[in-house]
Amino acid sequence: MPLAQRLNNVETSAIRELFKLLGKPGIISFAGGFPDSAMFDVAGIQAAVDRALKDEPGAALQYGATEGYQPLREQLAAFMQAKGAKDVAADQLIVTTGSQQALDLLGKCLVDPGSTAIVEGPTFLATIQCFRLYGADLISAPIDGEGVQVDALERLIVQHRPRFVYLIPTFGNPSGAMLSLERRKRVLELAVKYQTLIIEDDPYGDLYFDAPPPPSLLALSEHVPGSRDWLVHCGSLSKVLSPGLRVGWMVAPPALLAKATMCKQFSDAHTSTFAQATAAQYLKSGAMPATLAHVRQVYGARARVMGEALRGELGEAIEFVPPQGGLFVWARLTGAGGKIQDGNEFAKRAIAEGVAFVPGTPFYCANPDPSTLRLSFATVGEDKIREGIGRLAKALG
Template identity: 80%
Template sequence: MQFADRLNNVETSAIRELFKLLGKPGIISFAGGFPDSAMFDVDGIREASQRALAEEPGGALQYGATEGYEPLREQLSAFMAAKGAKDVAPGQLIVTTGSQQALDLLGKTMIGPGDKVIVEGPTFLATIQCFRLYGADLVSAPIDGQGVKTDELERLIAEHRPKLVYLIPTFGNPSGAMLSLERRRKVLELAVKYQTLIVEDDPYGDLYFGEAPPPSLLALSPQVPGSRELLAHCGSLSKVLSPGLRVGWLVAPPELLAKATMCKQFSDAHTSTFAQATAAQYLKAGRMPGTLAHVRAVYAERAQAMGDALRRELGAAVEFVQPQGGLFVWARLTGANGAVADGDVLAKRAIDKGVAFVPGAPFFCANPDRATLRLSFATAGVDKIREGVARLGQAVA
């Protein structure tokens, strides 16, 4: 078959391929990037779905507007307002089938073959694949524990004049980094200075362990005149409510939002109205704050357990920043005392020891750091985390 040339630029996900190895009995997996299903508010979601069918069955089961189910758009507007983005009217967002679709719509509407796009190094693997599918020439911006290095970002913007810059400012996947308040303001200032679209992906911002993170770029944008017109914001309920609902949203300038809506019409007509109605009822019922408090406490305990175990079992063989939120520990092998210093090599040895993680190299669009690895603490209990890291320590020696 003669497939489209665009497929020459992408390959299947290295993470999805890794999952094929996890059928081995007794494997402790730190590989997944998903929330713990044991913490889903099943009762709350059940009640919300029943109310959706009882109160507006036609709206929940019939075709709907491409822009989204209006009661959900209203609830999402209030949800963002509670986090500081107070001026997002329901008509300024569209509901998407997960935030992944929002990224795909941005790719469709903004990226043509050869267009320069700046992403963090490392960044979300699916974004690399999605943008490359539309022909993007990706440029990697370096990060540290406080997120993207804005001085380097400005240099890259000035040099490449990209179509857009894609960032995960809060507890990024895979880095777990949290962009500082100072750098957030700088990013918005760069958008205005260079008239460059900034895409803020924010699926993890509600999963903080101590103090709340700095406001999102969306919430900060009123403080930097002109930046709101150059900002697209992607949100999701997948990590805080349920991935299975596939409910995300996109906030963007009116012209971009209109183009994205048009492209969504070609893709799926609209996100599941039943899922949207269920999500709307759930948010309306006021259960989200309690759900978030619970998952934050559980993930905080697991993150601390993983950090403590890594320091105890691997010692100088690994370096990392203790996460303040999100789902991941991003670590780098040092090779100290002759220990393994290549993430791919360690991954194979770790599987033999009964533990799995994701090597870091696939998360870079260029110049991969092969000493890196991503460990998820979300789906394993504290005892499993301790045992899994102990096995990892045996593999790294």
């Protein structure tokens, strides 16, 4: 069967392939990037469903506008306003089927075969796959514990003149890094200086453990004149409410938003109105702050336990920056004491010991660091985290 040539640019997700190995009984998995289903506010979501069907059953069950269910757009605008993006209005965003669809729409709208785009190294694996599917030539920008290195990013922008720069500034997947306030301002200044579009992906920003992170690029844009003309913001309720609702959104300059809406018409006509009405009722109920406070407390405790266990069990053979939020610990094997330093080989040994994680190489669009790995603490209880890290120590040799 003849298939589109663009499919030659992508491969099946290495993470999805890894899941095929997880059928072994008793395995402890740090591999997934999921929220913990035990913390879903089932009662609150059920109440939101009931209100949606009681108040506007026709709207909730009928076809809807491609741009999104208007009550949800208004609630999402208020949600962002409460976090500092005070000038965001409902008509400046569209609702997407998860933030993943927003990335797909941006690929359709912005990428021609051979177009250059800059992403962080490492970055979200599905982003690499999505943009490559449309023919993008991806350039890797280095990061550290404070996020993307802005001096290096500027040099890459000058050298490559990319269509866009894609960043996860707050608790990135897989790095867990948080872009500092100073660097956030500089990124927006670069956008204006070089008239380069910045895509801010922000699915984890509400999952901070102690102090809130710096304001989003979207919130900061009002302080950098002209930057909103060169900024896209993608958000999601998947990590903070429920991935099953598949509710995300995108804020973008008007011309780009219009084209993205047109492309969404071709994709799915609109995101599920039932899911949107449910999400709108949930946000309207005022239940989200308590939900967020609970998951922050649980994830923060699990992150601390994982960090302590890694230091205690693996010692100098591993290095990492303790995450301040999100779902992941991004680590590097040092080879200290003659221990294994290859993340891919370590992953195989770990499976044999009954524990799983994701090696870091798939998260790079170029020049992967084979010593890296991603560990998720989100879905594993504290005792199981300790046990799983103990198993990793055995696998390390």
